[in-house]
Amino acid sequence: MQTDYAIDTRGLSRKFGSFTAVDNVTFTVNRGEVFGFLGANGAGKSTTIRMLTGILLPSGGSANVAGYDIATAQEDVRRNIGYMSQQFSLYEDLTVEENLIFYGGMYSMSARAMKDARERLYVKLGLADIRKRLTGSLPLGWKQRAALACAMQHSPSIIFLDEPTGGVDPLSRRAFWDSIYDLAEEGITIFVTTHYMDEAEYCGRISIMYQGSILTVGSPSELKERYHQPTMEDVFVSLIGGADA
Amino acid sequence: MLKRLLAIIKKEARHIFRDPRTLSIVIAMPIMMVLIYGYALEMDLTDIRIAVIDQDRTPDSRWLTERFEASEYFDVVLRPERVSDVHGLFIDRKIHAALVIPPGFARAYTNLPSAAVQLLVDGSDPTYGNAVINYTTAVTANAVTVSVEDVFPLEIRNRFHYNQSLEGSHFVIPGLVAVILMMICALLTSITITREKESGTLDVVLVSPIRPGEVIIGKTIPYILLSLVDAVFILVFAKIVFDIPLRGDLTLLLGLTILYIYCALGIGLLISSIAATQQVAMMAALVATILPSMVLSGFIFPIFSMPLPIRIITHIVPARYYMEIIRGILLKSSPLSMLLHQAAALGFLGTFYLIVATIRFQKGRTT
């Protein structure tokens, strides 16, 4: 399936037994866009991401990520994306540097390329002072930065961020989103899920998911207009609250 | 305070029952061990495979060979020609020993006071090796035409106490109770507290009005009960299947068992006060409890046969004392007066371990 989009899903579905977690999901994400993937808990967001990152096979429909079909070219998909998961899956008993080296190795980066990338990231994300510290000993905000570094080290064209700012203090959250914008400026596509509605405002476009289906897609301003709400939070509540009632 | 304690006990109990895998192993493991040990304990070695090399080939040598063939202890499977074959037979593990009847045997037997035969023994398995030697000397001794017993000026009478029928299982299964109790208690206790340490929920609990002592008691009571149930279960099971004796004062046994569990708890707590992660706790618990309680407690290997430094070490192994207690009560009907030494040792050890654990806990909290 030919596509110019960074992410292009068509009728993507996933069932677990009789339970349909993801139901006929269709949306696109443009290159270099910051795309917010919103939804209530249990809406099917994680399942969708796992399909898009090639961890889970779809039960129906298709999707292209970074130009590769997730059903047939999983290894290619994975080579071109970065992923930062909810729990900042760093190895707690390894240092920041060791984590970076490890993940660099997973993406088959050469020693030289890794060193260069590392040095750049230390500066960019302010990790230079803590590079020799065990990640398990770091406060949450710094863990988050280290995890982001691991996700972008190999210069992927798309980065998936799954609840990247959970539990982090507001200052660190701002700094984090500054880094995200930097990445977007370099042309990297950012696919982020979040619970924080103020962060939703930062995104280029947003989709809202509920019980396996996409309720709506659009830019924050479009959505606010469409649903006659002043803030994204209100949009969210009105849609989800309404659907629940 | 009782309410808080009960809350913790209930929570811990739920943990236990929601983990069917661990629970089933805690129950299944003792059953498996009892079964295997019980059945496999027919330790009379019979039909040991040997070879006979008859270099004499006389009626007398054939007579001697027949004595061995007729014996229930031996199974004469091969009659090689040459002694040089024996090494190969040993390597292939076809035989455990070879009897060599030298040329001139018949002549020596008739004319001289004694005739000699040679026994080549595969020493790689001392159990078989010793057995072969004992049995062979028995056969050759009984083979002489004049019964030596008749001319012996005395006779020997044996009496076996506490285990007339010489059942191996009567000895081993009570010992298993000791091993398993130690394992369940210490292992589970050490893991359970470390797990909470790791996941941070221990902090949450400590922040609540509950006192650390209550936490510990509450967490461990379910395991005490579980262990006791397990112990009773094993004994009943063994009684049904192997008919082990249950002489003696069972309430005394119950009381002293609780004392033993107290010890095991002390060890478990000590480990969890030291270990930062579950992995470390597990390995430490394994290493500190299971092997010592199986090897250094007098379970199978008698302590008096061990070299002095090891014997000294056994004094801090709680299982050693409990082994004497449970065997004493079940097999010898010993009263408390005979077991005071062991009971005191258990009490002392348990308290010692507990104190050290508490000290370490306090230190941990203030840093």
Place this chain on the structure above:
Amino acid sequence: MRRLSFLIRKEFIQVFRSRPMLGIIFGMPLIQLIIIGFAISGDVEHVPSAVIDLDNSVKSRALVEKLSNSRYIDILYRPRGSRAAENLLGRGEVILAVTIPSGFERDMARGEHPAIFIEADAQNTNVALTGVGYVTRIIRSWAVGQSKHFSQQNDIRIHTINTDIATWYNPSLKSIYFMVPAVMVILVTVITMLLTALAIVRERGENNSLEQLMVTPISRLELILGKTIPFGILGMVELTLAIILIRVVYGITIAGNLPEFYLMSGVFMISSIGIGIFISTVTTTQQQALFTTWFVLVFCLLMCGFFLPLDNMPRTLYQFTYINPLRYYMTIVREVFIKGAGISDLWVQTLALLAIGCSVLGVAVARFRKNIG
């Protein structure tokens, strides 16, 4: 290939970073090897005994003298009263009590066959029988000495057959040569099986780094190899340390071919690691992994010829031993250590291990792939 090296590096960093783990992986087992080796000698010696001489004659004292000279029994008490035996046995102070009746010397001279009583604490039947055996042998050989004297007086000829005993490979029949290599086997198995299982479960459990790993380009195969190779290496290191330690502490050297031994050990590790992986696929927490591994380990140990000789197992149980990798490896270790056997002698065992190992590993890997999606 390169990616694999990073996986292995990470695993090693994790193992060696934790000082307690290091102590436990290397320190503890090796300490145990030493202690257990000495404890499990299995030779019954210094049996605590009591001798009650109710006769107190020249002959009875001579017999008592003979008994006290043996290293197999230790005469701890020489009480006077005839109830003393019951007492001492009941308190567990002695295992054997030998009573020489009064009138012993006189009855012997008159040809009236006085009876010596040997009472034994038969709880540990092995010890009891062995102890009684020792005492019987001592009394008998003393009696034969008396008897010859006796028979010469009465001119009766006795023909006896003497057995010269030559014990090969382990002349002193010391159980230590038998047991210590077995302990080594246990240690190696624990390392490979348990640590593999724990490592995989831990990766899946705590922070689910397994999922993070799956997003990277590495293949399932590399993931599995990355978890198994490090523990295979650790197992080999442990094996080597154990061999050195056994040499230094017990003076036991491998009589057989070292490279072949390592090869056969490697084949065994396929099984133990395979079982470890399999266990990780059927458990979800580290605690479960621990208990399950422990259960499997104990079962294999009981059915492998270490604590209990195999030839005596009832038929149904015996069938299990055919698929027990520990059984074959135990045989290999003993034969190599004590008899100097090589691969050509042990090809049956090695082949069996290979078959079992590949099947177990195959099943384990298949389950593993399914588990991770």
